[in-house]
Amino acid sequence: MSGSVKIAFGFLSAPKGSALVVFVGADMKPAPAVTAQFGDLEPLIRAAAKASNFRAAQRSALDILAPAGLDASRLVVVGVAPGKDNAPVDFITLGGFTFGKLTGAKRAEVAFEAPSGTWDGTAAADFALGLRLRGYRFDKYKTRKKDSEDNGEIPDFVIGSSHALAARAAAQERFAVAEGVELARNLVNEPPNVLFPVEFAERAKALEKLGVTVETLDEKAMGKLGMNALLAVGRGSARESRLVAMRWNGARSKRTKPIAVVGKGVCFDSGGISIKPSAGMEDMKGDMGGAACVVGLMHALAARKAKVNIVGIVGLVENMPDGDAIRPGDIITSMSGQTIEIVNTDAEGRLVLADALWYTQETYSPRAIIDLATLTGAIIVALGAEVAGLFSNNDELAQRLAAASEASGEKVWRMPLGAAYDKMIDSKFADMKNTGGRHGGAITAAQFIQRFVRETPWAHIDVAGTAMGSPPSDINQSWGSGWGVRLLNRLMADSYED
Numbered sequence: 001m002s003g004s005v006k007i008a009f010g011f012l013s014a015p016k017g018s019a020l021v022v023f024v025g026a027d028m029k030p031a032p033a034v035t036a037q038f039g040d041l042e043p044l045i046r047a048a049a050k051a052s053n054f055r056a057a058q059r060s061a062l063d064i065l066a067p068a069g070l071d072a073s074r075l076v077v078v079g080v081a082p083g084k085d086n087a088p089v090d091f092i093t094l095g096g097f098t099f100g101k102l103t104g105a106k107r108a109e110v111a112f113e114a115p116s117g118t119w120d121g122t123a124a125a126d127f128a129l130g131l132r133l134r135g136y137r138f139d140k141y142k143t144r145k146k147d148s149e150d151n152g153e154i155p156d157f158v159i160g161s162s163h164a165l166a167a168r169a170a171a172q173e174r175f176a177v178a179e180g181v182e183l184a185r186n187l188v189n190e191p192p193n194v195l196f197p198v199e200f201a202e203r204a205k206a207l208e209k210l211g212v213t214v215e216t217l218d219e220k221a222m223g224k225l226g227m228n229a230l231l232a233v234g235r236g237s238a239r240e241s242r243l244v245a246m247r248w249n250g251a252r253s254k255r256t257k258p259i260a261v262v263g264k265g266v267c268f269d270s271g272g273i274s275i276k277p278s279a280g281m282e283d284m285k286g287d288m289g290g291a292a293c294v295v296g297l298m299h300a301l302a303a304r305k306a307k308v309n310i311v312g313i314v315g316l317v318e319n320m321p322d323g324d325a326i327r328p329g330d331i332i333t334s335m336s337g338q339t340i341e342i343v344n345t346d347a348e349g350r351l352v353l354a355d356a357l358w359y360t361q362e363t364y365s366p367r368a369i370i371d372l373a374t375l376t377g378a379i380i381v382a383l384g385a386e387v388a389g390l391f392s393n394n395d396e397l398a399q400r401l402a403a404a405s406e407a408s409g410e411k412v413w414r415m416p417l418g419a420a421y422d423k424m425i426d427s428k429f430a431d432m433k434n435t436g437g438r439h440g441g442a443i444t445a446a447q448f449i450q451r452f453v454r455e456t457p458w459a460h461i462d463v464a465g466t467a468m469g470s471p472p473s474d475i476n477q478s479w480g481s482g483w484g485v486r487l488l489n490r491l492m493a494d495s496y497e498d
Helices: 032-038 042-052 091-100 121-134 164-189 197-210 219-225 228-236 281-286 289-303 349-364 377-383 395-408 419-423 441-450 485-496
Strands: 007-010 019-024 061-065 074-079 107-111 156-160 213-217 242-249 259-269 309-319 331-333 339-341 368-373 388-392 412-414 458-462
Touching: 007 121, 007 164, 019 032, 032 107, 042 061, 042 074, 074 091, 091 121, 121 156, 121 164, 156 164, 164 289, 164 485, 197 213, 197 242, 197 259, 197 289, 197 309, 213 219, 219 228, 228 309, 228 331, 228 349, 242 289, 242 349, 259 281, 259 289, 259 349, 259 485, 289 309, 289 368, 289 485, 309 349, 349 368, 349 441, 368 395, 377 388, 377 441, 388 395, 388 441, 395 412, 395 458, 395 485, 419 441, 441 458
Parallel strands: 007 156, 019 074, 019 107, 107 156, 259 309, 259 368, 368 458, 388 412
Antiparallel strands: 061 074, 213 242, 242 309, 331 339, 388 458
């Protein structure tokens, strides 16, 4: 696995053979500070722009090799001209886009100065975050890396800015978030023979180095608590199940009730007795994307010393077919005392969440609960792989998540809940059945989870389309996206920190 992108902040200096990045608007003029340092680049840029029909629109770039009069090996001109909607520059996306235009460079100097107006230290720090997110690689298992089509050179970056000191300070929190995203991506990308429930729990325990309190429950402890729904999922596996509770107390008052974030952690999902088709089953190593987000979020919050009390709970299982595996027709009793008829063993994630959510409420009495799960293919049918499905029993919490979604760029769309959908999971033989059938599958899954939530404000985010295998973007080229870490970090910062 490649290391993180190396990024330093400084003031403008000669590039000395590096790639030089400058920004221009529609008039093709770099910032005055750039001209003062490197001379008048406008004629060179105009000539190259005319030859290539470059208009400096946002998310466009012009690559000039061996530019005359510069020591730089390349001059990369990135457009930031406003479009018809006059939208402001998204500096995180700009950083990722710029990284993608520097294939083959060993070192890049970015003249981070606005063609007109001013870009402050916060903008430079956001740009650096975009570089960091785009530069992530997961190649630890590749022995012939030179033959890898995605093994482009990762440049070292120097971001030259007149606000370098402020940028360096602002970047510290952003890099803490980047570490959380990278951790979540690593967990999702790991193969299931390496990252099984016990190993996942061990990696979560590493958060103790950052001051997070971590407690792990083994199968015996969960059995004593009556977590028969969670344990039922792992019965067919040779790998033992685990539940991990991570707590960060960063608020001014340690007595403030925590926010709880709960993640589904099915480290591999074969479907169990209701086995999945073989095509694409290898992707089911990512069925712990919700749990990966929770661990990544806890890292981000602890690393930046967030002023919030938060508990992260992950239920970790492996769903395999075996002589002891649960069967369609079985009835199990959850920790809440409610009984569940199993009609499909591939609807297993909600069983894990049922006990994890009940345990969270019983143990921590949180003021709000958010769960994340790669729960249903139905949400992908509804929303594709660009947006996660949001379900909630509380309008204020849903609105806060929507605002954090817009601010972070990790988009959610609120879906309905209601009594008519709830009736679809009623069972003839038990309190409920674990699936309501094909119609409204993401909604009935959320209705099932809601039966294990009391009066606490609660939100369920179905990340089946966004946590793994989502389309590549300017800031993510990885199969495991780490989706949700930035969303929930922003939620905590905007709505719950002191």
